[in-house]
Amino acid sequence: MKLSMTACKQAVQPLVTFQGVHKLEHFFRRKDKVVFVMGATGTGKSRLAIDLATRFPAEIINSDKMQVYKGLDIVTNKVTEEECHGVPHHLLGIIEPNANFTATDFRNHASLAIESILSRDRLPIIAGGSSSYIKALVNGDAAEFQLRYECFFLWVDVSLPVLHSFVSERVDRMVELGLVEEVKQMFDPQADYSRGVRRAIGVPELDQYIxxxxxxxxxxxxxxxxxxxxxxxxxxCNLSCRQLQKIHRLNDIWNWNMHRIDATEVFLKRGEEADEAWEKLVMLPSTMTVRQFLYDEDRVATMPETAPAIVNTPPVPIPTAVAAATR
Incomplete structure (x- = not known):
């Protein structure tokens, strides 16, 4: 499957053109479903989203503020084509580096991408650390999104001391991969570090050195x-703290009732042990709860709602489309 790195251009058609009736229609039709994968930087959101998309017929919409821009792939830690495992991605590396891409812009682009994905009978999975983007999408525009879609929120969480240690090691690996050289190639002595991709952590910090x-x-x-x-x-590390605070705020104020997945033990292990822990502690429970969300016909399609508990149920047959997505 060819990797898609462009936003969808398909327009969303209104349900009904006269006032009031379109809202009633939402109560009488089954809502389309959307899955969100959230968490602080470095917690494995992209990995989880891709893993889920290889188990269900799905496509991923990036909701990371910096990964939406072209360039600086190492600095912004974009997933590689190999890491995507053939899963189509949207809003990943599509915006010009100096542009100002706002939360409203994200809401408009993501809405089009969601409709395009659903038109192909596939599941939209929105993954990224920008809570402001997610808030604009779900709670913006007079809560129209909540009327149209049934949402499920997965929150990948890692103990901050453990996460900060991992983040430090990850920065070292990014430097080994060429982070400094990448920033040098984009360096501009007149650059505005308050706009576009140059806001990314790793660019302003290297200014004096370069x-x-x-x-x-x-x-x-x-x-x-x-x-x-x-x-x-x-x-x-400071960013991860702010992101975690915002996730708590969204959960408390907006009452989204996120399903929290504790991945701390995964980050305490290395190599095959870490992969095994990921499958057991993150991938398996996430897959089970998403499966229940997608296939349980008795669930009430309202928003917000409490995340389903993990239960021992017979495996649900995976649709044929998934087999093609995993090849």
């Missing part, structure tokens, strides 16, 4: 780089 070039003593230059990398780690 500006110094080779004019300074090698040791001083090396210390500037070390300080920049440490600052990237610090700012990434």
């Amino acid at each position: 500006r110094a070039g080779s004019l300074l003593d090698h040791k001083i230059h090396a210390k500037l780089l070390e300080a920049a990398i440490n600052k990237i780690k610090e700012n990434t």
Whole structure:
């Protein structure tokens, strides 16, 4: 399956054109379903979304503020085509680097993508760490979204001390993959770090180091780089804290009743043990609850709703379309 990196262009048609009646229609028809995968940076949202999309006929809509932009793939930690396992992605690397892509822009683009995905009888999975994007989509536009769709929220959570240790290691791996060189290639001495993809953590922090070039003593230059990398780690950890606070706020204020998946133990392991823990503690319970959400005909299609408990039920046959999606 060819990877799709472009937003859908298909327009959404109104249900009814005269006032009031379109809202009534929502109460008499089955709502289309949408799954959200949320969590702080580094918790495995993309991995979980892709894993789910290989088990159900689904496509993924990116809701990460920085990954929506073109360029800086290492800095923004975009999934590679290999990591996507053939699962189509939308709103991933489609916006020009200097553009100002707002939460309203996301809502408009994501709404079109959702309708396009549903038109192919597939499940939209929205994955990313931007709570402001998700809030604009679900609670914006006079709650029209809640009238049209039945939503299920998966929240991948990791203990902050454990997550911060992992994030620090991940920054080191990103540097090894070429993070510094990638930022150098996009460096502009007149750049505005308050707009577009240059807001991404990893770009402003390297400004002083790049500006110094080779004019300074090698040791001083090396210390500037070390300080920049440490600052990237610090700012990434601070971001994870803010994201977690926003998720709690959304859950408390908007009463979305998110289904929390604790992945802490996964991040304490390495290699095959970590993969086994992921399957047992994250993938299996997530798959079971999403399956129940999708196939349980007796659930009340209202929003918000309490996430279903994990129960021992016979396996539900996976639709034929899934087999094609996993090849």
